Amino acid sequence: MTVRAVLGSKGHQVISVSPDAKLSAAVKILAERRIGAVMVMSGQKIEGILSERDVVRVLGERGAAVLEEPVRSVMTSKVITCHESDTVGAIMEIMTSGKFRHLPVVENDRIVGLISIGDVVKWRVAEYEREQEALQDYIKTA
Numbered sequence: 001m002t003v004r005a006v007l008g009s010k011g012h013q014v015i016s017v018s019p020d021a022k023l024s025a026a027v028k029i030l031a032e033r034r035i036g037a038v039m040v041m042s043g044q045k046i047e048g049i050l051s052e053r054d055v056v057r058v059l060g061e062r063g064a065a066v067l068e069e070p071v072r073s074v075m076t077s078k079v080i081t082c083h084e085s086d087t088v089g090a091i092m093e094i095m096t097s098g099k100f101r102h103l104p105v106v107e108n109d110r111i112v113g114l115i116s117i118g119d120v121v122k123w124r125v126a127e128y129e130r131e132q133e134a135l136q137d138y139i140k141t142a
Contacts, residue, residue, distance in 0.1 A: 003105055004084035006123045007113040014114050016041040019072035026050055026071050037102040040075045048075035081106040092120055
């Protein structure tokens with residue numbers, strides 16, 4: 001299965017913030033939307049990604065005063081991306097080896113979605129359930 005299939009069931013919505021937004025505003029978005037990461041974008045250009053892990057790390061290092069700093073000072077600026085044609089197995093490997101849980105999906109230099117490890121796990125579980133049902137149906141008709 002491909003990333004395109006996962007996005008087809010999950011949707012293509014991407015939540016983003018400006019690199020100049022205060023970290024406190026980005027944290028509020030993460031909490032309100034119950035998401036683990038936001039894209040940091042200037043218009044259509046990806047500047048970085050801000051995850052819960054980034055926030056916890058910087059709070060531990062620099063204290064609560066960091067919440068008044070711009071997102072650009074905290075975000076992960078080296079963003080690894082994938083494409084809709086990539087397989088679920090391939091992105092699982094990328095996420096595991098990179099030790100991150102969110103992967104932006106880019107096509108023609110535009111972000112078209114954001115895949116989380118939770119999305120991948122949910123997709124894989126559903127895929128296994130479909131296979132199990134198909135095998136059970138086959139056995140019943142044999």
